[in-house]
Amino acid sequence: MLKANGIHKSYGSLKVLKGVDLEISTSEIVSIVGSSGAGKSTLLHILGTLDRPDLGSLEMDGKKLLELKGEEMARFRNERIGFIFQFHNLLPEFTAQENIMIPGLIRKTSPDKLKMKSGELAELLGISHRLDHKPSTLSGGEQQRVAVARALINSPAVVFADEPSGNLDTHNAKGLHELFFTLRKELGQAFVIVTHNEELATMADRKVEMQDGVIL
Incomplete structure (x- = not known):
């Protein structure tokens, strides 16, 4: 479904990614682990088209993403x-x-359809009773579930998560981790998760370890 080949990225003289190859299958949950500075978040941002590599190719369902520009890229x-x-x-x-x-x-998308779908997602995520609340009145776990629902509102093929449980306590982190698998079962999305949480990393279908800008 998503295929990256020969991804290189440097910032000035600092080489962050040094030829990364990675494939993500439909509905697969993949964790990306490694020490700080290994290149995990940089890779995630490139896979998610938030950043562009210096060299390499990126395809989703056969579409060459690095050829998309401007509004076409934003729409995709x-x-x-x-x-x-x-x-x-x-x-x-x-x-x-x-x-x-x-x-x-x-x-x-029409606001009426979005209200219906956001309500369905909120029900699935256990936050339907908090929909009319501002973020400042929500707990950390509730805020993160709102962020998860927002990521899912357009029914994407893949969801990228960068340290999604990094600011949550143990109870909420465990709940979020289990939620990803429930969502995959219910909605069919693939998840690519950068994490330092070993429990979440080992729960994934596949754990990818990075070191010094390459996948081990």
Whole structure:
């Protein structure tokens, strides 16, 4: 489904990725682990089209992603890719439901459809009773579930998560980890997760270890 070949990336004289090859299958959960500075987040951002490699190729379902530019790339990312970040990145002035709906509004999906789908996702994620609350009134675990729902609102093929449980306590982290597998079963998305959490890493279908800009 997603295929990266020969990915190189440098920032100035610092070589961060040194020829990475990786394939992600449909509905597969893959964890990416390694010490700080190994290149995990850089690889995740390139796989998710948030950054571009210096060399290499990136394809999803046969489409050459690095040939897409501007609005075409933004539209593809919005429709086919979801993101979950460590710090949630929720907009404080909007309710939980409004935050969830934002990628769908960008896609120009009707608000009525988005309200229905955001409600269904919130029910699945156990936050349906918090939809009208602003992020500041939500717990860390609730905020992260809102971020997960937002990542799923456009039914992407793959969701990229960068340290998704990094700011959660043990109980909420465990719940989030189990949630990914429930979502895969219910909705069929692939998940690619950068994590330092060994429990989450070993739960994945496949664990990819990085060191010094390469996959071991």
